[in-house]
Amino acid sequence: MTATVIWSHGKDAQPWGAKSRRMADMARQLGVDFDIVDYQDLNDTPDAPERRVDRLLERCSRVPGPLVLAGSSMGGYVSLCAAMQVRPLGVFALAPAVYLPGYVRQEFADVSCPVEVVHGWQDEVVPAANVLRLAEILRCTLHMVPDGHRLSASVERLAFWFMMFVEGVGGQAARCEPPHGLEPFAASGQGPCSCD
Numbered sequence: 001m002t003a004t005v006i007w008s009h010g011k012d013a014q015p016w017g018a019k020s021r022r023m024a025d026m027a028r029q030l031g032v033d034f035d036i037v038d039y040q041d042l043n044d045t046p047d048a049p050e051r052r053v054d055r056l057l058e059r060c061s062r063v064p065g066p067l068v069l070a071g072s073s074m075g076g077y078v079s080l081c082a083a084m085q086v087r088p089l090g091v092f093a094l095a096p097a098v099y100l101p102g103y104v105r106q107e108f109a110d111v112s113c114p115v116e117v118v119h120g121w122q123d124e125v126v127p128a129a130n131v132l133r134l135a136e137i138l139r140c141t142l143h144m145v146p147d148g149h150r151l152s153a154s155v156e157r158l159a160f161w162f163m164m165f166v167e168g169v170g171g172q173a174a175r176c177e178p179p180h181g182l183e184p185f186a187a188s189g190q191g192p193c194s195c196d
Contacts, residue, residue, distance in 0.1 A: 003066040003089060003170055004033040008056055008075030010097075011043060019072060019094065022155050026163040032170070035063065039075075049103050052078040060086045068166055073097050073125065073149065076117075083111050090114040090169035092162050095123055095149050099130040108134060115140035116165045118158045120147035141165075 009015050015036045027034040042048045067088040069079035076096025083091045090113050115138050119131040135142035145154045
């Protein structure tokens with residue numbers, strides 16, 4: 001696959017956190033580039049979400065070929081907003097900061113690409129009801145997990161879903177073979193997919 005994943009981190013997060021490192025590993029296994037936009041200098045600006053959207057759009061304009069946008073929290077919001085303009089192959093959003101006060105965009109029905117969301121039932125920042133609303137509007141795949149906003153207990157699971165999503169939007173047939181490092185997870189029979 002010749003796509004590029006562009007990752008957008010959350011408001012107070014580092015660009016290369018546990019989730020982005022694991023997802024970058026998965027992208028490499030698929031032969032997909034994994035690019036990260038650093039927004040740390042925008043953390044304290046009142047219009048940070050919209051300035052992040054502008055920065056992501058600028059980055060997208062410099063990447064040749066098909067794109068997959070991915071992000072966590074505010075980065076998920078930013079990816080969804082950008083998707084309405086750049087038309088990526090898909091958006092993979094972790095605990096996206098949707099329908100929150102102070103964010104300009106409150107409607108996402110114009111997102112026309114495939115979207116997959118992972119969200120924690122115990123999320124203390126973005127209520128579960130917000131992403132349930134988003135999933136209903138977009139008719140997208142939604143994975144609800146017993147975790148908080150950082151999804152720190154779900155890194156392996158969300159990395160697996162990310163890999164399957166990128167493979168799917170890239171037009172490749174999904175493989176039953178678990179990626180390196182997830183063999184125990186897949187073999188447990190409790191993973192996100194099963195092989196017949």
